[in-house]
Amino acid sequence: MVAAVDYCSALLFSMAADKAVTRSPERSRTTRSGDDVEHEEDREAKKMKTNLATEEAAADDRVEKLLPTRHYFEKPLLAMPDSAKKAVLSAARSLIGLSSFRGGEPLARSAGVWINWDEGSRKGVVLTTAHLIRAKKPLVKSHRRCKDQYLYHRDAQVIVHLLDETTAEGRLLYHQEHYDIAFFMVAMDQRVQLASFADTVNNGQVTLLLAREENLDLKITHGKVKRKAGHHFLYFSQDNEYEDDGCGGPVIDFDGKVVGMFNGCRRGPFVPSSVLNGCMDLWRNFGCILRPHLGLQFEAIKFLDPTRGEYIWRKLNIDDGLVVEEMSAGSHAEKIGIRVGDIIDCINGERISTTLELENKLLSICMCNFNRGNLEVDVSIRVFHTAKRLRRTINLTVNVSDRKEVIEQAYYPVTNGEGFSAAMSPEQVDSDSNSDSE
Structure with missing residues (x-):
């Protein structure tokens, strides 16, 4: 009787073991699928937490950039004392x-x-x-x-x-x-x-x-x-x-x-x-800014290339002043004999060495002689005529205006016996150039 019970127990144990080993494939897949779902849910939860953290960080970053103390500059500040x-x-x-x-x-x-x-x-x-x-x-x-x-x-x-x-x-x-x-x-x-x-x-x-x-x-x-x-x-x-x-x-x-x-x-x-x-x-x-229009454009000798400045000194014994580079056709300066190449070194008794000094002087002339009813002013100029090697002081009557002074050149393309030819306007120069080309 005891032997029969032991035999039955052994048989049941063996069947249970075989059932565990030979469990159906469907049951096995179902179990693994459940594990996968559980793992997937974990991954999704972690991903959501990561995304949330990223969005919060981005939001913080945007807020931070709006703060004046956190403003970002592409170019760094200059190194300076x-x-x-x-x-x-x-x-x-x-x-x-x-x-x-x-x-x-x-x-x-x-x-x-x-x-x-x-x-x-x-x-x-x-x-x-x-x-x-x-x-x-x-x-x-x-x-x-x-x-x-x-x-x-x-x-x-x-x-x-x-x-x-x-x-x-x-x-x-x-x-x-x-x-x-x-x-x-x-x-x-x-x-x-x-x-x-x-x-x-x-x-x-x-x-x-x-x-x-x-x-x-x-x-x-x-x-x-x-x-x-x-x-x-x-x-x-x-x-x-x-x-x-x-x-x-x-x-x-x-x-x-x-x-x-x-x-x-x-x-x-x-x-x-x-x-x-x-x-x-x-x-x-x-209420306005008037300025005398001399009809002249200059170069300062002191700012010329040293070779050119030395040449002027060697030939004329002059090392300071303003060289007339351009002159408006029909200007008062032209009418009283000033020519391109002449040197002006004094205006209203004051030495002038640079064009900036000239501008400051012209503005001060208008400040001292402002008159809305009179659009002309007399200016005393000391000029050295380079062709004649002659220095003289002349009075020049010039227009005053707050408009831009545009120097429209007067040209002296051919030198006559006195050192200058008759002045030619830009239109005449263009006309002569066109006739020559024809």
């Missing part, structure tokens, strides 16, 4: 952006600086470049030797972009074409910081050009002041090409004072602070 950094931060508070439109279409962008603030009316005045309202293309020339002239759109809509990222309308008060500067009035609630202007700027001086990008970020360019022989403006010399958003921006020294206003997109010229100061004084006193 602490004094220069303080100068930049001080000058930047008076620097704003401007944009102009005409017929709903963009015309130009520029930077500008505050030069006046009236607490009672809550209105400020901005100084900027007249390029802001200047046509993009020059006027059609009457003949091929004419220099480029532009139309200024006084009716252009001007938007002033304030530092708190709000905007206001800019109303044109006045623009002066010769120096390409403009004044705009802006009504606003907040007080503004005015720019501080230096009296002079020196050749070779290290300076910084400030501008506002379209999003109002400050743009800083490092460079040096460079003079050129035949121009009243100076040049901001640096290696990279200039961009349009630099127009109207201040050139500052390391004390934070404005030494000039950048006024020539992509070329580098700027109006020096001494001229700007003279212009602002005239505008504040008389």
